Amino acid sequence: MSEIIIREIEVTDNAVVAKMIRAVLLELGAPKVGTAYEDKTLDVLSEVYSAERSIYFVVELKGLVVGGAGISQLENSKENICELQKMYFSPEARGKGIGTQVMQKCLNAAKNFGFEKCYLETLPYMISAVKLYKKTGFVALDAPLGDTGHYSCSEWMLKELS
Numbered sequence: 001m002s003e004i005i006i007r008e009i010e011v012t013d014n015a016v017v018a019k020m021i022r023a024v025l026l027e028l029g030a031p032k033v034g035t036a037y038e039d040k041t042l043d044v045l046s047e048v049y050s051a052e053r054s055i056y057f058v059v060e061l062k063g064l065v066v067g068g069a070g071i072s073q074l075e076n077s078k079e080n081i082c083e084l085q086k087m088y089f090s091p092e093a094r095g096k097g098i099g100t101q102v103m104q105k106c107l108n109a110a111k112n113f114g115f116e117k118c119y120l121e122t123l124p125y126m127i128s129a130v131k132l133y134k135k136t137g138f139v140a141l142d143a144p145l146g147d148t149g150h151y152s153c154s155e156w157m158l159k160e161l162s
Helices: 009-025 040-048 098-112 129-136
Strands: 004-008 056-059 062-074 080-089 117-122 154-162
Touching: 004 098, 009 040, 009 062, 009 080, 040 056, 056 080, 056 098, 062 098, 080 098, 098 117, 098 129, 117 129, 129 154
Parallel strands: 080 117
Antiparallel strands: 004 056, 056 062, 062 080, 117 154
């Protein structure tokens, strides 16, 4: 699949990535409040992920941005835990193994940054995503970690990185 390019986000990607994430959330019936949809940082992801121990990857398919995911320190946590963030893919990117590739790049980056664990939040009806997370070694938690502000997300998972 040489038509797929996975690269770090650039300033010129901000608007298209924000639009794609919001479109996917609406497509999946996610609430606009308490999810990434209303994140104030969604429109400036390249700046957000320029922080230390942070990275966001975008996926290009035939020259169009069709997905992405990032890693950053878990907000409001003093532990050495990162969060897999804003992992979304347009319909044309699904079912091609791209999610697995992007997740692996994120987890490798997390290890390189020295994180011990990786946390994520999702919605229970994002069945394909939950399946991928479990296949990758994430285990379900009974309660959220940190305080991401995504109170509508009711599935929490954690993976040991060592």
